[in-house]
Amino acid sequence: MTEVITRPAVPSAGPTSGLTKFLDPLRVPPVLRPHLSWHQDELTVTMIRTEVRLHSQLPPTTVWAYDGHFPGPTIVVRRGRPLRITWTNGIEGKIPLVAVQAPIASAPQNTPGFRNPDGSLPAGVSLIEGVTDLPSWNVVHLHGARTGGGNDGWAHNSVLKDASQLAEYPNDQQATTLWYHDHAMAITRFNLHAGLAGVYLVRDEEEDALDLPSGEREVPLVISDRNLDTDSRGNLTGQLLYKVPYLTTPAGAALHLPFSGPFTLVNGVIWPRLDVEARWYRFRVVNASNSRFYQLRLVDDATGEPLDDAVRQIGTDGGLLPRPAALPAGGLTIAPAERADLLIDFSRLRGRHVRLTNGHRTAAPEPDIMQFRVEDRARHDRFELPEVLSPSYVRLHHGTTVPEDHDHIFVGLVPPGSGGEDHPQMWELQEITDPARIPATLPAPGIVQLTDPNTGQVRTFERVASLFDDTTSVFIDHERWAIWNFVHLGGPTHPMHVHLSQFQALTRSNLALDPATGAAAGFDVAVGGTTAPLPAPGPGRPLDPQEEGWKDTYQVSAGEWLTIAGRFDGATGNFMYHCHILDHEDEGMMRPFVVMPAQAARFHVHRFGGGHHHGEAAEGA
Known part of the structure; x- marks a missing residue:
């Protein structure tokens, strides 16, 4: 159980709801490396119910978390070394969410709370029936992994408390940023929102040869958004609130829009800060939001000056790019589940406070994500940005690297x-x-x-x-x-x-x-x-x-x-x-x-024919 400190509740008025931005340091999840057991790399990861502070000005928040960490531990493996993980469900009680639906016009989703001051519900607002009754029924999907169907987190293969999911990951893929998260049938949105996500890094010799920033200068950034409930005085309680708006269709049905919350979290902290040296850093960015897109930009805290030129992207979901890429004009758009492997040269930003911001059209009322505080001293940094990142990279083209028979x-x-x-x-x-x-x-x-x-x-x-x-x-x-x-x-x-x-x-x-x-x-x-x-x-x-x-x-x-x-x-x-x-x-x-x-x-009898039943068809333009 995380130690908690009693603090006064925070009024919820305004875009930040009274929370001070960049007050809390970024939490970095612990690193978990496999241990050798009976000639096989193995791990056991247990999901539990725990409490964390999303912000030091908030009361504690109850979450579900892998090994008690929100997000879960960063699992680090080597290419070609299979790993067996026992994912154990040790979660007590029902899901720690209040889930409500509200008319989009009268109670937009980007505001905390949902009750009137007297505790009554505004017109059209109601609890989403059945969510508070959900037990811990979970299955882990290692997103992006090349692994057999029995290990992949098939949505119906979720397990209840005191049961385990046994999975083997061959790790037979190039160095990359994967992430693990819940994938239970029909309730993934609730289980992941409760906290079940973490980073999984695959390393190989091609990556080693680049001598990229490492140790404290290699940092996972798991970006997500949340909403919080309020009490009768309008103060934030720390309780996770899954509030979704709905539109009424001409036929009278309620069309629910996806969840999007007013508070942006990085590694489970709302609007954190990170003190950095004036050197190159590597950031493993994961968009772990339910629906929010982020258009990532780096800007000067004082002037708003764009600083995107200090950033280079070196990898995507599946591994290293062939060569470093500048951010697109206007910023890098990253959708839910996408990953970006970024390098930032803080030696060019000595003594400055800079912000990572979200410029996407669907951004929350507060566009800031986090702040970097760069030391004001010169540092010797032997890292140099390579011209070529992945000599093994091959660009796919129809008819050549993709064979005609497909x-x-x-x-x-x-x-x-x-x-x-x-x-x-x-x-x-x-x-x-x-x-x-x-x-x-x-x-x-x-x-x-x-x-x-x-x-x-x-x-x-x-x-x-x-x-x-x-x-x-x-x-x-x-x-x-x-x-x-x-x-x-x-x-x-x-x-x-x-x-x-x-x-x-x-x-x-x-x-x-x-x-x-x-x-x-x-x-x-x-x-x-x-x-x-x-x-x-x-x-x-x-x-x-x-x-x-x-x-x-x-x-x-x-x-x-x-x-x-x-x-x-x-x-x-x-x-x-x-x-x-x-x-x-x-x-x-x-x-x-x-x-x-x-x-x-060839022996499988099913409705739609053989393995290449789709045949040759349009390629797109």
């Missing part, structure tokens, strides 16, 4: 309201090759016609699955390459995450949007289908240098057609892919896929 998977991301469903949806699409099966009258529910940008041919697809428990339709042969086509037909930007493999983006192209509906022009939202073949997409936004690296999570905006390529050679089993806005994931935007040996797949 699978195609088509996924439609459709806007709220499509076919009468209130929430955004994810449709698995199967091409109709028999013209007699194409409906004579369009639009028809679940029928999407696309124009192949390479051949100009019209291809007709049907929705074959949407919810997780629908028929499995994606089967990939082990060691086979697959190109995933995410076709966004309208709605919010989705960070799409595919388990097991690491990918490279091949193309981004754009479909025209109807300004009246925000959906792709030619997509009938009410029916949930295209009225006619959508025109071939035009050129999309160019890939940033960061997107040319290996990644497992991609931002897909309305109207975009994104193609990514990866090889499924790491393991076999049942896996998942989903939107990593956790509210969307839990509300249905998650689907399974299967990887199995081709020799076995």
